[in-house]
Amino acid sequence: MFSRRNFFRGAGALTAAVSASAVSRVAMAALPEPVLQTKPDTMAPLVPNTGRPYNPVVTLNGWTLPWRMNQGVKEFHLVAEPVVRELAPGMKAHLWGYNGQSPGPTIEVVEGDRVRIFVTNRLPEHTSIHWHGQRLPNGMDGVSGLTQKSIQPGQTYVYEFVARRPGTFMYHPHADEMTQMAMGMMGFWVTHPKVKNPQIDEVDRDFCFLLNAFDIDPGAATPKIMTMTDFNLWCWNSRVFPGIDTLNVRKNDKVRIRIGNLTMTNHPIHVHGHEFTVTGTDGGPTPKAGRWPEVTTDIAVGQMRQIEFLADEEGDWAFHCHKSHHTMNAMGHNVPTMIGVDHRQVAKQITKLVPDYMVMGERGMADMGEMTMPLPDNTLPMMTGEGPFGGVEMGGMFSILKVRKDQKRGDYSDPGWYQHPKGEVAFPWTGALPEPARFAAEGGQSMPRLQRKDATAEVNVRKPSGHSGH
Amino acid sequence: MTTSRNTAIRFALLAAPLLLAGCASLSGNGGMTPIQDAAKNHLGATLLAASTDQDLDGIDQRVAELLTKPLTADSAVQIALLNNRGLQASFQELGIAEAEMVQASRMPNPGFSIAKLKRGDEREIERGFSFDLGHLVALPLARQVESRRFAAVQRSVAMEMLSLAAETRKAFYAAVAAEQTASYMRDVRATADAGAELARRLAQAGNWTKLQQAREHGFFSEAVLNAARAESARVSARERLTRLMGLWGSQSAFALPARLPDLPADPQDRPDIEQVAMTTRLDVQGAKAMVEATAKNLGLSKVTRFINVLELGYQRNSSNEAPRQTGYEIGIEIPLFDWGDARIAKAEAVYMQSAHRAAKTAVEARSEVREAYQGYRSAYDVAKHFRDDVVPTAKRISDENVLLYNGMFISVFELLADARAQIASVNGSIEALRDFWVAQSDLDMALVGKPSLGGAGPSASVAGTGGGAAAH
Ligand SMILES: [Cu+2]
Numbered sequence: 001m002f003s004r005r006n007f008f009r010g011a012g013a014l015t016a017a018v019s020a021s022a023v024s025r026v027a028m029a030a031l032p033e034p035v036l037q038t039k040p041d042t043m044a045p046l047v048p049n050t051g052r053p054y055n056p057v058v059t060l061n062g063w064t065l066p067w068r069m070n071q072g073v074k075e076f077h078l079v080a081e082p083v084v085r086e087l088a089p090g091m092k093a094h095l096w097g098y099n100g101q102s103p104g105p106t107i108e109v110v111e112g113d114r115v116r117i118f119v120t121n122r123l124p125e126h127t128s129i130h131w132h133g134q135r136l137p138n139g140m141d142g143v144s145g146l147t148q149k150s151i152q153p154g155q156t157y158v159y160e161f162v163a164r165r166p167g168t169f170m171y172h173p174h175a176d177e178m179t180q181m182a183m184g185m186m187g188f189w190v191t192h193p194k195v196k197n198p199q200i201d202e203v204d205r206d207f208c209f210l211l212n213a214f215d216i217d218p219g220a221a222t223p224k225i226m227t228m229t230d231f232n233l234w235c236w237n238s239r240v241f242p243g244i245d246t247l248n249v250r251k252n253d254k255v256r257i258r259i260g261n262l263t264m265t266n267h268p269i270h271v272h273g274h275e276f277t278v279t280g281t282d283g284g285p286t287p288k289a290g291r292w293p294e295v296t297t298d299i300a301v302g303q304m305r306q307i308e309f310l311a312d313e314e315g316d317w318a319f320h321c322h323k324s325h326h327t328m329n330a331m332g333h334n335v336p337t338m339i340g341v342d343h344r345q346v347a348k349q350i351t352k353l354v355p356d357y358m359v360m361g362e363r364g365m366a367d368m369g370e371m372t373m374p375l376p377d378n379t380l381p382m383m384t385g386e387g388p389f390g391g392v393e394m395g396g397m398f399s400i401l402k403v404r405k406d407q408k409r410g411d412y413s414d415p416g417w418y419q420h421p422k423g424e425v426a427f428p429w430t431g432a433l434p435e436p437a438r439f440a441a442e443g444g445q446s447m448p449r450l451q452r453k454d455a456t457a458e459v460n461v462r463k464p465s466g467h468s469g470h
Numbered sequence: 471m472t473t474s475r476n477t478a479i480r481f482a483l484l485a486a487p488l489l490l491a492g493c494a495s496l497s498g499n500g501g502m503t504p505i506q507d508a509a510k511n512h513l514g515a516t517l518l519a520a521s522t523d524q525d526l527d528g529i530d531q532r533v534a535e536l537l538t539k540p541l542t543a544d545s546a547v548q549i550a551l552l553n554n555r556g557l558q559a560s561f562q563e564l565g566i567a568e569a570e571m572v573q574a575s576r577m578p579n580p581g582f583s584i585a586k587l588k589r590g591d592e593r594e595i596e597r598g599f600s601f602d603l604g605h606l607v608a609l610p611l612a613r614q615v616e617s618r619r620f621a622a623v624q625r626s627v628a629m630e631m632l633s634l635a636a637e638t639r640k641a642f643y644a645a646v647a648a649e650q651t652a653s654y655m656r657d658v659r660a661t662a663d664a665g666a667e668l669a670r671r672l673a674q675a676g677n678w679t680k681l682q683q684a685r686e687h688g689f690f691s692e693a694v695l696n697a698a699r700a701e702s703a704r705v706s707a708r709e710r711l712t713r714l715m716g717l718w719g720s721q722s723a724f725a726l727p728a729r730l731p732d733l734p735a736d737p738q739d740r741p742d743i744e745q746v747a748m749t750t751r752l753d754v755q756g757a758k759a760m761v762e763a764t765a766k767n768l769g770l771s772k773v774t775r776f777i778n779v780l781e782l783g784y785q786r787n788s789s790n791e792a793p794r795q796t797g798y799e800i801g802i803e804i805p806l807f808d809w810g811d812a813r814i815a816k817a818e819a820v821y822m823q824s825a826h827r828a829a830k831t832a833v834e835a836r837s838e839v840r841e842a843y844q845g846y847r848s849a850y851d852v853a854k855h856f857r858d859d860v861v862p863t864a865k866r867i868s869d870e871n872v873l874l875y876n877g878m879f880i881s882v883f884e885l886l887a888d889a890r891a892q893i894a895s896v897n898g899s900i901e902a903l904r905d906f907w908v909a910q911s912d913l914d915m916a917l918v919g920k921p922s923l924g925g926a927g928p929s930a931s932v933a934g935t936g937g938g939a940a941a942h
Pocket of ligand 1: 234266267268321323326397
């Protein structure tokens with residue numbers, strides 16, 4: 001499952017760009033072997049075989065970093081380096097990450113563990129790691145310049161502290177962080193409770209992922225790091241739909257999903273078919289008395305949310321960010337709306353100069369999902385995905401919660417499409433359609449405008465009339 | 471039998487030049503043969519000096535026949551050579567020069583004079599038979615001079631013919647290019663029209679503001695301007711060709727090919743072009759001939775300064791009072807006051823003048839041929855760069871833009887803006903190809919005579935576009 005490749009061999013292939021900052025083999029020999037990951041798949045939970053036992057998490061399209069115990073200290077080795085991450089089949093991005101992937105591997109420890117993390121810098125510039133949400137000695141907080149010297153290319157730094165409180169955390173650089181986070185440097189951190197905690201329930205399945213965003217021009221591979229708001233790839237763990245794995249659970253499993261937001265905007269994360277409660281933030285477990293049921297929780301920038309629910313409704317349930325642009329892949333944000341503009345004839349003339357021109361957008365954007373037209377290299381369609389009933393027309397932050405009664409305990413594999421019981425799927429009405437009575441008594445204006453302009457703007461409502469000949 | 475026939479043949483051969491020298495006759499085609507040969511050798515075209523209505527009818531027929539198909543550079547040249555009335559006028563000049571030469575080479579008519587004089591009772595009858603011996607003696611000289619003059623006229627007419635051909639060829643390429651540009655500009659206008667219409671519909675549907683619509687209209691109005699300019703350039707390029715081909719009336723509705731011929735795979739490599747030009751250029755040949763001729767004149771002046779002044783007459787004077795006087799009277803003009811020095815000096819000066827002129831002609835010819843060749847090579851490189859880089863790059867950009875459009879990353883208006891940016895490169899490539907063919911014509915011309923380098927005629931100027939297109 002994990003490719004435990006020799007560091008020098010494995011890293012050499014991925015980080016040829018920074019080979020000048022080679023790390024001495026002798027120096028490395030004393031360190032825990034860094035484990036690299038070459039695939040963006042969701043790896044099975046890493047069940048601890050040393051140290052305190054805990055119930056491991058599953059990182060969506062990610063993995064947990066193995067460790068070694070050294071005289072009672074849990075030792076991890078993170079290698080910051082350039083990586084190639086597949087955002088979805090058909091598109092690879094040139095990112096910076098840790099141990100072969102962006103985001104880096106999830107670090108799982110148990111409350112009270114003494115943790116020692118070696119951080120080797122194989123980037124072309126200095127870096128540092130900040131342990132978001134942790135209680136730790138100030139000098140271990142990883143803010144370069146403020147609490148430590150930055151880690152120069154080729155250097156390895158050691159961070160050591162006790163994971164004092166259980167909860168959901170993350171790590172990311174705090175040196176040239178605008179660049180380094182825009183390039184994908186981040187990772188998840190889970191501290192499991194040491195003993196039964198009244199605020200923390202036992203769960204059957206524990207998923208985690210980070211929200212991140214990139215701005216990569218169609219046809220390019222490297223994020224534009226100067227972008228502040230107009231990102232075009234909205235990711236979960238540096239993956240976009242249809243590249244995000246489904247969350248597969250057994251019916252009546254108690255499910256926890258931990259989500260951290262390292263984008264520059266908020267994301268209302270929404271689950272279909274179930275209500276959940278927010279059971280924790282990066283500040284710790286929420287008091288049980290203060291929890292309320294929701295189907296959407298907004299995760300602000302730099303925040304973490306831990307949601308829990310009982311997966312008691314079978315089916316394939318959409319799970320996504322509720323900002324509809326965030327469930328799209330890259331698209332033009334300055335493209336005029338063509339709805340209601342007939343330009344079939346006009347298009348013929350346009351093809352004189354642009355021979356491959358095709359009419360799109362007259363009816364809406366779904367044309368995009370239907371047509372399979374050539375795109376620039378290394379570019380995903382704006383909306384895509386073929387479901388059992390047709391095009392799903394999604395991209396970005398979208399996945400599916402699959403609840404199955406016959407899913408085995410501990411089995412995270414995809415069970416395929418849900419087989420709906422008879423009569424439980426919406427169907428087309430074929431009967432008569434009486435004209436509904438319309439409500440006519442509108443209220444007046446509370447404050448009418450005094451000098452009204454004479455004519456109201458002429459607005460034509462175009463209703464689709466039968467088949468429009470597509 | 472054999473011997474006597476041989477003797478007869480030998481005698482005929484010997485006599486022939488004498489006979490010819492004695493009495494040159496008209497060639498019968500107005501001295502056209504060398505011009506026709508030049509047309510055939512250099513252009514692969516035929517010439518006909520039209521002297522009669524039948525000739526003109528024949529020319530009309532041939533021209534009509536050539537006009538049934540879209541013109542090629544060669545057929546345009548052929549039409550011009552047959553049909554250009556200016557050239558026909560020069561052919562007649564050739565006829566005039568030939569007639570003068572023939573005239574000059576004929577024996578002078580002998581003169582006869584009779585005088586009857588009375589002096590008192592004395593009657594004097596003076597009869598004179600005079601033969602302009604001077605003329606006779608000078609006849610070879612006059613014939614030489616006249617035939618040189620005739621040869622010069624022939625060369626100049628040949629040159630005129632060749633430069634008409636070159637100008638026609640250039641005008642042909644210019645006309646085809648202008649036609650191509652105009653047709654492209656019409657497409658641009660149609661597309662811009664479509665863009666403007668689309669913008670109007672977007673505004674009508676409520677999806678766009680009037681401001682956005684007005685901005686999009688800009689492309690259209692620019693395209694209309696460009697199309698109008700291209701049309702005007704097309705008309706003048708075509709009219710120039712029409713004039714050179716001497717066409718009028720329904721003939722001027724000739725068809726041109728839709729495109730310029732493709733660029734040849736490789737340019738001609740001519741390291742020896744200057745040497746070749748020295749032997750092939752008519753002006754160089756003419757200058758050399760002139761030097762030789764003046765050299766002869768110089769020698770002749772030295773030899774004939776006495777002969778020139780010799781007059782010979784036969785006199786037979788009779789008088790009733792005196793015995794008949796018969797005999798010859800020979801007057802010799804003694805070169806007492808005119809030793810011929812001045813004449814020799816003049817001839818020498820004329821010789822040196824022609825020698826300098828020949829040198830100048832050669833120097834200029836070398837330079838012209840180098841310039842023409844350089845122009846040809848660089849025109850080739852430019853046209854090749856347009857073909858292999860500029861246009862493919864524009865095409866790549868366009869292809870990538872269509873991909874972006876497919877992904878809804880950009881709108882149709884960005885595609886149009888891109889098309890707008892391409893106008894300069896498409897137009898540039900048409901002009902570069904035209905310039906190559908013009909340079910090729912100039913080079914061909916430079917190998918036979920003085921070329922009029924450059925000057926393909928008017929070209930359509932493209933109005934600067936706002937879409938980042940290179941200003942033209
Ligand atoms: Cu979102």
